[in-house]
Amino acid sequence: METKMGQVPMPTNSATAANARDAHEVRQSSCCVVGGGPGGVLLALLLARRGIDVTLLEAHQDFDREFRGDTIHPSVLEYLDQLGLSDALHQLRHAKIYGPTIQTADGPFQPFDFRLLKTRFPYIMVMPQTRFLEFLTRGASQYPNFHLVMGANVHRLIEEDGRVCGVQYMSKDSVLHEVRAPLTVGADGRFSRVRQLAGLQAVKTSPPMDVLWFRLPRLASDMEESTGLLGRFANGYVLAIIAREDCWQLGLVFRKGLYHELRDAGIEALRRTVVDLEPRFGPHVEHLKDWQELSLLSVESSRCPRWYREGLLLIGDAAHVMSPVGGVGINYAIQDAVAAANILKQSLLAGSVTTEHLAEVQRTREFPTLVIQQIQSFMQERVLLNVLNSDKLIRIPAWVRMLLRVPAISKIPAWLLAFGVNRPRVEDLSQTADVHLVN
Numbered sequence: 001m002e003t004k005m006g007q008v009p010m011p012t013n014s015a016t017a018a019n020a021r022d023a024h025e026v027r028q029s030s031c032c033v034v035g036g037g038p039g040g041v042l043l044a045l046l047l048a049r050r051g052i053d054v055t056l057l058e059a060h061q062d063f064d065r066e067f068r069g070d071t072i073h074p075s076v077l078e079y080l081d082q083l084g085l086s087d088a089l090h091q092l093r094h095a096k097i098y099g100p101t102i103q104t105a106d107g108p109f110q111p112f113d114f115r116l117l118k119t120r121f122p123y124i125m126v127m128p129q130t131r132f133l134e135f136l137t138r139g140a141s142q143y144p145n146f147h148l149v150m151g152a153n154v155h156r157l158i159e160e161d162g163r164v165c166g167v168q169y170m171s172k173d174s175v176l177h178e179v180r181a182p183l184t185v186g187a188d189g190r191f192s193r194v195r196q197l198a199g200l201q202a203v204k205t206s207p208p209m210d211v212l213w214f215r216l217p218r219l220a221s222d223m224e225e226s227t228g229l230l231g232r233f234a235n236g237y238v239l240a241i242i243a244r245e246d247c248w249q250l251g252l253v254f255r256k257g258l259y260h261e262l263r264d265a266g267i268e269a270l271r272r273t274v275v276d277l278e279p280r281f282g283p284h285v286e287h288l289k290d291w292q293e294l295s296l297l298s299v300e301s302s303r304c305p306r307w308y309r310e311g312l313l314l315i316g317d318a319a320h321v322m323s324p325v326g327g328v329g330i331n332y333a334i335q336d337a338v339a340a341a342n343i344l345k346q347s348l349l350a351g352s353v354t355t356e357h358l359a360e361v362q363r364t365r366e367f368p369t370l371v372i373q374q375i376q377s378f379m380q381e382r383v384l385l386n387v388l389n390s391d392k393l394i395r396i397p398a399w400v401r402m403l404l405r406v407p408a409i410s411k412i413p414a415w416l417l418a419f420g421v422n423r424p425r426v427e428d429l430s431q432t433a434d435v436h437l438v439n
Helices: 014-023 038-049 074-082 086-090 129-140 193-198 259-265 267-277 279-285 329-350 355-388 398-404 407-419
Strands: 025-028 031-034 054-058 095-097 100-104 107-109 124-126 146-150 153-160 163-170 176-180 183-186 203-205 209-217 229-234 237-243 247-255 295-298 301-303 312-314
Touching: 031 038, 031 163, 038 054, 038 129, 038 146, 038 329, 074 086, 074 329, 074 407, 086 129, 095 237, 129 146, 153 193, 163 183, 183 193, 183 329, 193 312, 209 259, 209 279, 209 355, 229 267, 237 267, 237 355, 247 267, 247 355, 259 267, 267 279, 301 355, 312 355, 329 355, 398 407
Parallel strands: 025 176, 031 054, 031 183, 054 146, 100 229, 183 312
Antiparallel strands: 095 124, 100 107, 153 163, 163 176, 203 301, 209 247, 209 295, 229 237, 237 247
8 A cells, every 4th residue: 555645654553563674574666766866756757657666765754955956957857848747847936047157357257048059948947856856756656656665774785696686675663674676776876875785886086175055045135136047256265156936055165175274264254255255145144143054065076887787777976976067967867867767668667677778778878977077077177276276256268258159159068058968868758647746
């Protein structure tokens, strides 16, 4: 029996819990997806709509997390449009980003505008990831073969003769459960437990910088049209400003190793740093009272040389951790999910997933991932590090400004951020059920 949202009910009394500890309650499924982020949830949705029994395990009790990525790129919006879900998504409260604006020594500079692209969605949608994930799971729960388990902490892979056959997880009631499946997918992020248990190593490159994420309230004096993505480069810092529907989300980028110095200087010194970079936030920073309101993100980039083992596949940050430059991590995790669903659908229906199928997923997605990580690395080393090592406002060379005035050229960075490299398309649209979502 399933709950309304497709969640597997857990034992509630001590006798039942004791029996479950002994019996290890077992669920049979065609695919077990570990990790309820955008990539894992969309993969589960795509598989469920193709008639594949899929169990999605999320370690937390809800999707509410501080400073998860809240951007939904045009390629993701096009996927949802293909699935008939974009109109319902747009009915939810959101903001739109049409392009970044950088404050330079010569004034504001907009390197590109998404509105130059030929797409129904020439913008990045900004929406709390909690709301986005709840939207996707509502859509997936319309399929009876989709099963969502919240509060499921995976602690062991089930292996037989070297093949991964599922996972064992602990519920919030400390009850052991098993999901057995021909395929287990690790979509559980940069600190992937599945990757660790599988012994798949990631090669890391850690750029010498960190980011402090925090929020400031939107005040009545804020202009309604003050939306978008802004960048302030000065005094050895980069301040990224995202205008959300009800607040400003800020990311203060600085050299790695500077965090403790900032912390020791105190919250008032941090307020002054923010105001020096963006003077209009003078009234806003007074609402920043404590360091507990800030989250430190260590900038990291890595990828696994091998994304799979027999019976197991990694996607998204579990397979390749993206730098926050460009905010493309969610975009690429979802593209991994689309490619995996396309490639594995027939073998999952037949119950005969082979390592050749899993290797094809990696071959399809490895090159696009490598390209965007190289671009991110170039931007970090040639642009961001120069800014972080300088106390002056950035200057954009005249020849760069002239080049980016040419629409055909300015479309290139816009296209890379919006759609990535060699994006897959959702296949078998004829199998999409008529799903009605309640907002």
